[in-house]
Amino acid sequence: MLNYFQRLGVSSLAMLERLGRGSLFFFYILMSIPSVIIRPRLLVAQMYSVGVLSFSLIVVSGLFVGMVLALQGFYTLSDFGAEGALGVVVSASLIRELGPVVTALLFAGRAGSALTAEIGLMKATEQLSGMEMMAVDPMARIMAPRFLAGLLSMPILATLFSAIGVLGGYFIGVGLLGIDEGGFWSQMQAKIDFDQDIVNGLIKSVVFGWVVTWIAIFEGYDAIPTSEGVGRATTRTVVHSAFAILLLDFILTALMFGDV
Amino acid sequence: MHISRSIEILVGLFVAIGFVAMFFLSMEVSNLSSVSKEGGYDVTASFENIGSLKVRAPVSMAGVTIGRVKGVEFDPVTYEAVVTMSIESKYNQLPSDTSASILTAGLLGEQYIGLEPGGEEELLKNGSVLELTQSAVVLEQLIGQFLFNSDSE
């Protein structure tokens, strides 16, 4: 029994220690952000590998999620004779929830794991140490541009996901199921509020971008510098990101939409 | 490190597409294009029962949305619900004896406020009170009445 509590104590201490190290790491990244602003080209290169390379995945997923939402929504709504509300159902679920959340989960799998692996391998092959010895600060040169790129790419990708999803819903709803086109758009416009829905969805995606990129970069930087260690860190990035996204989504949703 | 021009162009395109998507969501999907945010004026009306009327529900006249419900409060003195509506400033020619009723879109649809113009010369302005109101039709009461009536026959 004592043994059990001991182990619990040890593992929670270890978790606290990691959280502390992660927070310090985040602080150092913040301190290094000015050096990226001076050299925006570093950011552009990372926007490419973090954002542009996730583009096709997000577009295809968004399209299909939107189409599935329309199909499912149509059969439920038609029971009540309320097919006209299909546009509202599709766009509200995309903009408030699925856009930010699904994009963030996909982003963690695509860009987050790649970031962890890249940085972990740089550590394992002593590239980070090598940089330090060349008097180049890896925080400013490697970590900060990647962090900013993730933070900026996520809202773009989530917005794209929602927009493409709405179009997918439109193709299915109006094109395939024959819902009235005018009603589809006008009901949507009547119900989706810019401040309430779009801005809040955007805030969610920024928060998710922050947490996924932070976890991904920290896991890479903190990885045990062997191929096995990097592999495990990559898995941890995806798992921890998913937990963090879902937990934060719950909190944010309660804060944003709780009283409406 | 040198990054190639094509990468820069792709990243530029990526950001631009992001903006286009944002524009699409704001203008085509949300109410940003239909409701002008500023320049509305507020009027209030008291109802005995507002049913399930919610903040942000449309306020319409002749079927055209001209404003939104801004707030719903309970008046502890009169035991009535006080609804504040924000009317877009371009619709500033409404007579002061305009009446308000709470209507339902379709059988199970959402509730909204319908305005009926009166005949006064004087116009509604910020802070005006609509005196003539008609409460929401509550389905349960209606059914109850119907049953009661059919019983007594």
Next chain:
Amino acid sequence: MGIDWGNKLSETNALIKLRDVHFSRGSKLIFDGVDMDIQRGKVTAIMGPSGTGKTTLLKLIGGQLKPSSGFIEMDGQNVHQLKHKQLYQLRKKMGMLFQSGALLTDISVFDNVAFPLREHTQLPESMIRYLVLMKLHAVGLRGARDLMPSELSGGMARRVALARAIALDPMMIMYDEPFTGQDPISMGVLVQLIRLLNDALGLSSIVVSHDVKETCAIADYIYLVSGGKVIEHGSPQQLADSESEWTQQFMQGMADGPVPFHYAAKEYAKDLLSARGVK
């Protein structure tokens, strides 16, 4: 051993001075009072068995690790009392060749050598090209400029890393096991390069190694490190003539001696029996 460091050393004009350096990893003591002087213009070798902490020592000198007590001075500056900026300034005067080469894997050989120049100078691209080709020529790899690091052999990768290390014209270069895992030809090339660069560019060099023959061929002075302490130091000739058994074992590469062949263990017979569960 009874080496009397006294005041004699602190007065010397050495480029790098280590005084009573202690360092541990967790509970494991790695250095237990190390004193060293790295002379200007000389090739100094640090030798010792694997795992004694030779790489750790280089990282201490480079300011990547901090000693728990004692101090390290480079060119008159205490490495571990510098501010972040000053430390980075100091590192521009140091070059370090990592065991693995530590080339940036996503850019070409040319860009790797250009990396420190582009990071630290505002030179125009034409000037950078000129400098990079010059450094690559010095290590004989001007023709390999467009290759990616993954296309290089181990020896070539180390030479590229060497070209990169001298890109900013440092005062000193540290080599971490430059000969390990090299075929005889690349080994010969590296031995020659280290000596040549040291003398031609007026550098000071620290070579960490356990390859006795190659190291003796280029080193002016050798420190033997083991068990967290400097065991012996002197010119290659002095060490070869040393009377210490340990030194003789290491320099001649004998399997058994003061450093036992067997890792500390229970008595052999008992161990075998206990494996069967017999007490």
